Amino acid sequence: MWQAFVRWFHKWSSPKWFYTMSQPWSFWLGWAATLIIAAALVWGLMFAPVERLQGNSYRIIFIHVPSAFLSQAIYAAIAVLGLVGLVWKMKLAFFVAKQCIPVGASMALLALVTGAIWGKPTWGTWWEWDARLTSMLVLLLLYFGLWALHNAMERPESGDRAAAILALVGVVNLPIIKFSVEWWNTLHQPATLKFTEAPPMHPSMLIPFLMAIVGFYLASMAWVLMRTRLEILQRERKSRWVEDELNRFAEGQ
Amino acid sequence: MNPKRKQRLMLILLGTGGVAVTVLLVLFALGQNMNFFYSPSDIARGEAPLDRQIRAGGMVREGSVKREGETLKVQFVVTDFAADVTVEYDGILPDLFREGDGVVAIGQLNGDGIVVASEVLAKHDETYMPVEITDALERAEQASNATGSNAEGNSTPTSSYGY
Numbered sequence: 001m002w003q004a005f006v007r008w009f010h011k012w013s014s015p016k017w018f019y020t021m022s023q024p025w026s027f028w029l030g031w032a033a034t035l036i037i038a039a040a041l042v043w044g045l046m047f048a049p050v051e052r053l054q055g056n057s058y059r060i061i062f063i064h065v066p067s068a069f070l071s072q073a074i075y076a077a078i079a080v081l082g083l084v085g086l087v088w089k090m091k092l093a094f095f096v097a098k099q100c101i102p103v104g105a106s107m108a109l110l111a112l113v114t115g116a117i118w119g120k121p122t123w124g125t126w127w128e129w130d131a132r133l134t135s136m137l138v139l140l141l142l143y144f145g146l147w148a149l150h151n152a153m154e155r156p157e158s159g160d161r162a163a164a165i166l167a168l169v170g171v172v173n174l175p176i177i178k179f180s181v182e183w184w185n186t187l188h189q190p191a192t193l194k195f196t197e198a199p200p201m202h203p204s205m206l207i208p209f210l211m212a213i214v215g216f217y218l219a220s221m222a223w224v225l226m227r228t229r230l231e232i233l234q235r236e237r238k239s240r241w242v243e244d245e246l247n248r249f250a251e252g253q
Numbered sequence: 254m255n256p257k258r259k260q261r262l263m264l265i266l267l268g269t270g271g272v273a274v275t276v277l278l279v280l281f282a283l284g285q286n287m288n289f290f291y292s293p294s295d296i297a298r299g300e301a302p303l304d305r306q307i308r309a310g311g312m313v314r315e316g317s318v319k320r321e322g323e324t325l326k327v328q329f330v331v332t333d334f335a336a337d338v339t340v341e342y343d344g345i346l347p348d349l350f351r352e353g354d355g356v357v358a359i360g361q362l363n364g365d366g367i368v369v370a371s372e373v374l375a376k377h378d379e380t381y382m383p384v385e386i387t388d389a390l391e392r393a394e395q396a397s398n399a400t401g402s403n404a405e406g407n408s409t410p411t412s413s414y415g416y
Contacts, residue, residue: 049384052384083262129289165265169268172272176276192379192380201380201382205383
């Protein structure tokens, strides 16, 4: 069982195998994500009932929470990939980690912007320096830092290593984001979704909410796979199979 | 795992673990400074400075909101159910401000123990319920109060959502 997993993992760690095999994956993940997100948003924004206190303004939760979840999940993935890349010297792990950055940064930015838009009508302010909001801003800045490190290095391999180290150091921010609303007084409310108890949300709102989260996960995976294929083409451009692939593009097939 | 990889793995884990412990220690050393607001208990213990801009947060005590005639002036009591603090405010309250719900008042604590607020923010909780269900629950509660019977045996399916 374990040996089968190792063999499978080794196959996927080859850039050429990844390039070829990820194409159907990103295609189907992308379509599934589009359909699920569309259904979740139509349901959530148009058909889910009005909230008893917040009225219609709560509906931004169907975008705000999925994007906030993904911004943290993608950061965790970057750190794990960085660790794998550093310890096992696996270049594909670095390629994937690098192309996770713009996806995660977009999610963090989306979460902050939708949070501000939600905050104005409910709290009465766009922004306050409470622990949750500030630690999410730090996450966005970490993403910018990772991207800057990749671009600052002359040799892409140095950028990979430097960014992996920064990603691992920044992991400490993830528990801070998660527990900020429990450790300290914050303007932000505590989490609605918990592993330990039933969420205090009516099923007519909860189902589209969970669908949106699943959809955002699938969309991010598809997006990362697509971006990684471009990264492979660029980084492996001197290898024979990439030259063939690029010639095939040039001939317009 | 070969020794070289094992060494790299241990080095990285020790390094990041060390950074994580340092950051968390710093955060807990900051203590009160990490909090967005003082609770009424903090203020009662004298932790909040006088005549400086502070934030005071808690629940608006039921029945404590007093408005002054034709003006926007309003006074209410913020409680954490252990201590109370009175807040005075002259301005427009946010839509979600209501008795029994969370609030954060930004202003100065004066010598009488009153927070003179220049801004009031509403907190909301993590509960999301449709209007119709809340209305139905309230009607059911009123009906059971009126007849004096308890609601046992015909509890509504949403009773597990914190009502």
